[in-house]
Amino acid sequence: MIRVLLADDEAMIRAGVRAILDADPQIEVVAEAGDGRQAVDLSLGHRPDVVLLDIRMPRMDGLAALVELRRLVPGAGVLMLTTFGEDDHIARALGQGASGFLLKSGDPRELLAGVHAVAEGAAYLSPHVARWVIAEFGDGRAMKAAAAREQVAALTPRERDVLALVGEGLSNAQIARRLHLVEGTVKAHVSTILTRLGARNRVQVAILAHEAGLLD
Template sequence: MIRAMIVDDDALVRLGLADLLDGDEAIETVAQASDGLRAVELATAHRIDVALVDVRMPRMDGIAATARLRALPHPPRVITLTTFDLDEYVYDSLTAGADGFLLKDTAPSEILRAVHLVASGSAMLHPAAARRLIDRYHQAGHSRAAAARKKLENLTPREREVLALLSRGETNAEIAGHLGMRESTVKAHVSRILTALEADNRVQAALRARDAGFTG
């Protein structure tokens, strides 16, 4: 069972998301918060697997809340779910540690898929957000390319194979199938890759690989 938390200052949005999530037999909404500060309090008191977090909220916004949530001893995965796909929102939320970025007009089935993917250790970005993020990284990419290539030098050939598939958005199970290894072994490789690339999550690891011009 995936334990979810909804963080949004709009009560109707919280109600709608709770109905959606609770309609999936593998997801349970265990907490709701109307601002980022309350979200951190609830995540400290309860085990949360995935938090759906709005950006614009009183007391503590979603970006700051994401950073605080990811810094907890048992951090939940975070999906930013907002009305706005502004460049700074996409970049700042992922930099803060979010594993996903979706717009509120995303189809309900895709929101549910995102919760499952993020809970399993994968990532999911709204296509428009992904394009904006790639464009921003291309514009400022030259200054990071050398540093990213240096980090990739620390990876073994096997870890490079895992990174190539991870960068294409494949799940741990899919990577295991492609490379003929156990899923637990893939998880160990992914953990090592994140450490070597100084990345907080799979999205950041994929961006490091893109910075370095790595294609596998």
Template sequence: MIRVLLADDEALIRAGIRFVLDVADDIEIVAEADNGAGAVELARKHLVDVALLDIRMPGVDGLAAAAEIRTVAPRTSVVMLTTFGEEEYVTRALRCGAAGFLLKDTPPDDLIRAVRVAAAGEPVLSPRVTRQLIDRHVNRDVSQADEARRRVAALTDRERDVLCLLREGCSNAEIAKALLMSEGTAKSHVSRILSVLGCTNRVQAAILAHDAGVLPPSSRS
């Protein structure tokens, strides 16, 4: 079973999401919170696989809660619940370790699929959306670029190839196909890359690749 924590200060939103997820026989909402502080405590207590957090909550908001959950429960994938018009939060959420975003009006089937994807450690963003979010909202400054390049330098050439595809939002299967390797090998490369770079998830690795200016093999001089 995929264990889910749901945090939103609107009871009606929580009820709607619970109604949708209850249809799936492999997903269970084990805890609910109406604020960020409660979400952090419940994530610590219940060891959930996926935390669905509203961005805007009273007191400790979803962004602060996401960062703390990634510290106290690093195996938990955090997905932010958002609405149109909240793009200014994207950069902060990605950098604090969020695995992706879901609009609150996401169709039921897509919501269920997204929870499963997050539980598997994949980003809850399509490749196109991943690239757009990173390119539009993650600003690179000199200090970030220098630090990112230093961390990326510890990777092998093959790992840099994999990192480049992570930046493009590719799944393990897509990485395997592009680099002519097995999906298991691609998964192993991704795990080592996250460890070497000190990233908690694939989206953070994609941001770091962006900061470092990592280019696809065909574009390197």
């Protein structure tokens, strides 16, 4: 069962999102929060697998709550809820450890897919956010590609294999099956990759894998 905490200051949004989540028998909404401070406090008590976190909330906004959650509840994946026009927050949230982004106006199937992916340790970006990330990180592409290849060259061949599959959005369990490894071994490889590449989360290393051409 995937334990989810839902945080949004609009009750109607929370009700709609919860209705979608409740339709999945593998998901349980363990708590709801109306602001970022409450989301952090409830997460400390409930220890959810995934926190669905709105970016704009009173008392403590989603970005500030994200920082607190990564520090206090590192085992929880944080999936940010955003709207069109909030692209300026995406880069900040990626740098602060967000596991993914969903558009509030997106397809309900994206919500369920995102929750499952993040619960399994993978990253998830809605198509709109993915296009923004590609465009944003595409500027100065040649220089970034060269720098990414230099960073990736420091990894072992097996670590590069794992990095490429992280770039495809696979979870540790899926990578283990693909490479015929024990899941714990994959987890250790991912931890080493994060350290060697100076990345804070799987989204950052996935972007680096794309820039280095590992998925071409």
